[in-house]
Amino acid sequence: MAKTAQLILDGKTYELPIVEGTENEVGIDIGELLEKTGAITLDLGYKNTGATKSAITFLDGDKGILRYRGYSIEDLAAKSSFLEVAYLLIFGDLPKKDQLSTFTNDIKTHTLVHEDIKKILDGFPSTSHPMGVLASLFCAQTAFYPEALDPNRSGEGVYLSIVRSLAKMPTFAAWAYKNAVGHPVNYPDNSLDYCSRFLKMLYALPAEQFEVDPVVADALDKLLILHADHEQNCSTSTVRIVGSSKASIYSSISAGINALWGPLHGGANQEVILMLEQIKKDGGDTEKWINKAKDKNSGFRLMGFGHRVYKNFDPRAKIIKKAADDVLKKLGVNDPVLEIAIKLEEVALRDPYFIERKLYPNVDFYSGIIYRALGIPVDMFTVMFAIGRLPGWIAQWKEMRENKEPIGRPRQIYVGQKLRPYVEMSKR
Numbered sequence: 126m127a128k129t130a131q132l133i134l135d136g137k138t139y140e141l142p143i144v145e146g147t148e149n150e151v152g153i154d155i156g157e158l159l160e161k162t163g164a165i166t167l168d169l170g171y172k173n174t175g176a177t178k179s180a181i182t183f184l185d186g187d188k189g190i191l192r193y194r195g196y197s198i199e200d201l202a203a204k205s206s207f208l209e210v211a212y213l214l215i216f217g218d219l220p221k222k223d224q225l226s227t228f229t230n231d232i233k234t235h236t237l238v239h240e241d242i243k244k245i246l247d248g249f250p251s252t253s254h255p256m257g258v259l260a261s262l263f264c265a266q267t268a269f270y271p272e273a274l275d276p277n278r279s280g281e282g283v284y285l286s287i288v289r290s291l292a293k294m295p296t297f298a299a300w301a302y303k304n305a306v307g308h309p310v311n312y313p314d315n316s317l318d319y320c321s322r323f324l325k326m327l328y329a330l331p332a333e334q335f336e337v338d339p340v341v342a343d344a345l346d347k348l349l350i351l352h353a354d355h356e357q358n359c360s361t362s363t364v365r366i367v368g369s370s371k372a373s374i375y376s377s378i379s380a381g382i383n384a385l386w387g388p389l390h391g392g393a394n395q396e397v398i399l400m401l402e403q404i405k406k407d408g409g410d411t412e413k414w415i416n417k418a419k420d421k422n423s424g425f426r427l428m429g430f431g432h433r434v435y436k437n438f439d440p441r442a443k444i445i446k447k448a449a450d451d452v453l454k455k456l457g458v459n460d461p462v463l464e465i466a467i468k469l470e471e472v473a474l475r476d477p478y479f480i481e482r483k484l485y486p487n488v489d490f491y492s493g494i495i496y497r498a499l500g501i502p503v504d505m506f507t508v509m510f511a512i513g514r515l516p517g518w519i520a521q522w523k524e525m526r527e528n529k530e531p532i533g534r535p536r537q538i539y540v541g542q543k544l545r546p547y548v549e550m551s552k553r
């Protein structure tokens with residue numbers, strides 16, 4: 126017999142269907158709640174609300190498990206490449222050799238952006254944060270490829286938009302940075318792999334013979350894999366809800382980039398480094414700042430510790446910590462800010478206050494450190510996250526469309542004024 130949950134409202138019992146996922150997660154289906162009972166649910170921040178049924182990413186926050194399409198994040202980070210993971214997320218299975226090679230070549234074909242994009246870029250002052258520029262350039266693709274506005278676009282058309290998105294993202298990202306530093310932009314070098322191509326566009330100076338360090342490119346590839354999807358987080362939910370209005374893939378993802386920008390989401394990695402710099406400037410006494418973090422009245426919050434859904438540890442953080450150690454060693458990086466990070470991590474991991482509250486370093490803590498070691502400028506940290514998250518946004522947008530999900534339209538409990546008569550200006 127199908128399982129149900131019972132809801133008693135005003136003495137009347139309602140049977141609500143139960144939905145079970147492949148990993149035995151249980152959801153109470155309230156799809157007909159309003160119609161049947163006249164009531165809605167209230168769940169600020171949607172922390173108890175499943176917004177969709179998805180086959181892309183499985184996450185168990187209690188056990189610290191993260192899987193893309195059934196493959197563990199540990200295996201993918203150790204054995205796969207970013208474009209292979211992108212293919213997996215978007216199309217559902219690991220690619221065969223020829224499939225990956227076609228996908229990679231299709232992406233290479235579209236790395237160049239329209240020259241008029243440069244005119245848009247020129248309109249941004251160098252004070253513009255690269256995330257704002259990235260979101261704008263990404264959305265500007267709707268002007269260059271208006272066919273993507275067709276809400277019924279499918280098959281080859283959607284594939285082309287996906288390939289264009291993955292191909293042009295690193296170009297937009299590097300150009301957003303060049304704009305911030307006032308340097309001329311670099312064009313994509315298609316003889317290079319995805320990460321090396323981006324790094325060359327980011328760093329190379331005019332007429333410079335620029336060689337990408339393979340240690341840096343490999344570390345970046347791993348970081349992008351670790352960020353590629355994270356089920357219904359703030360930016361992904363944004364992409365799905367914007368896409369549910371049948372807005373184009375470019376505008377939906379541009380909205381996701383804006384959602385990611387906030388310091389409580391993707392912007393957290395930038396906040397981590399700013400915090401470490403603040404501690405260094407103050408003399409580097411980590412105990413003092415740990416005590417401040419414990420004092421509710423200090424207004425100071427330890428950035429990059431704890432996570433909304435992981436109650437044990439962030440599995441990505443474990444992998445990234447090891448990667449950070451390897452990269453720091455290989456590159457021979459000696460940076461006082463990184464030393465503060467290591468001290469802070471040590472103190473927090475043995476302090477009962479942090480242990481009891483499950484405030485362990487999360488992915489943003491280590492990604493900030495590793496990006497700094499790789500020489501990525503601080504304002505670009507969240508942009509790096511966006512490059513990594515792109516396949517996840519695409520996969521979730523595609524799934525939402527293929528499932529023919531209805532337009533997202535939450536309800537509310539109104540707590541404002543009741544009807545009152547209009548008061549003339551002279552009488553207010």
Ligand code: MLT
Pocket residue numbers: 354355358359390433434488
């Ligand atoms: C993410 O990867 O999106 C972040 O860890 C935030 C989240 O999942 O809520």
